Amino acid sequence: MSPSVSADQWLAAAKHRRTVYGLKGTSAVSDKRVEEIVSEVLSFSPSSYNTQPVRITLVTGEKHKQLWDIIIKTSEPILKGAGEAVWATLSGVFESHKASYGSVVFWESGDSIKAAGEKHQSAAHMFGQFAEHTTGMAQILVWTALELEGLGANLQHLQAIPPVEAEIKKFLQVPDDYSLKAHLNYGDEPGPHNTTVPEKLPLSETLKVVN
Ligand SMILES: Cc1cc2nc3c(=O)[nH]c(=O)nc-3n(C[C@H](O)[C@H](O)[C@H](O)COP(=O)(O)O)c2cc1C
Numbered sequence: 524m525s526p527s528v529s530a531d532q533w534l535a536a537a538k539h540r541r542t543v544y545g546l547k548g549t550s551a552v553s554d555k556r557v558e559e560i561v562s563e564v565l566s567f568s569p570s571s572y573n574t575q576p577v578r579i580t581l582v583t584g585e586k587h588k589q590l591w592d593i594i595i596k597t598s599e600p601i602l603k604g605a606g607e608a609v610w611a612t613l614s615g616v617f618e619s620h621k622a623s624y625g626s627v628v629f630w631e632s633g634d635s636i637k638a639a640g641e642k643h644q645s646a647a648h649m650f651g652q653f654a655e656h657t658t659g660m661a662q663i664l665v666w667t668a669l670e671l672e673g674l675g676a677n678l679q680h681l682q683a684i685p686p687v688e689a690e691i692k693k694f695l696q697v698p699d700d701y702s703l704k705a706h707l708n709y710g711d712e713p714g715p716h717n718t719t720v721p722e723k724l725p726l727s728e729t730l731k732v733v734n
Pocket residue numbers: 540541542543677678679680720721
């Protein structure tokens with residue numbers, strides 16, 4: 524069966540994805556539809572040896588606000604310890620993330636990585652790295668799909684502050700072996716979708732064709 528989208532259409536869709544800040548606290552796309560999109564990504568996204576280390580928590584509406592309240596409260600003393608100026612900047616950034624509508628939280632299952640190493644012993648030393656690749660693939664698919672539905676999104680990494688990760692795990696009630704990999708905030712866009720791709724290095728530096 525030939526695919527119903529061409530490579531050019533697929534690339535145009537992928538190129539539509541941008542980092543969007545200042546998101547609104549609304550979503551024109553229903554929670555049910557976002558859940559369908561996330562489920563669809565989990566149903567086909569690749570992983571090494573099909574070991575599937577990715578876990579996702581979808582958090583919407585008031586729960587998203589509560590999640591960000593916890594992030595803000597836990598990070599405050601730590602960021603203030605880094606300097607009042609750091610807190611002044613980041614508290615504003617975090618409040619803007621709280622103001623968005625929902626979060627798609629990406630975890631890595633430590634138990635699944637351990638099991639993969641036991642099952643495929645010759646590649647055991649690779650499964651940590653493979654899991655990093657695998658989550659990135661799932662993240663880009665979800666991020667792109669949500670923006671194709673008309674939403675905006677931005678990717679955050681709260682695991683940078685370990686006590687914050689611990690509080691997020693508690694609030695979202697995930698198993699101990701999970702580790703936080705990424706946090707995609709989403710919501711309606713504050714303005715027209717930005718189609719400008721940030722400047723990239725010249726291909727002469729990033730691509731070499733050998734033939
Ligand atoms: C692995 C990775 C980590 C990122 N981490 C963050 C982050 O912690 N906070 C943030 O605001 N953006 C983050 N970004 C978004 C990048 O800053 C953004 O993708 C880049 O500037 C290019 O802009 P674009 O997303 O519009 O193409 C991350 C992107 C990637 C791929």
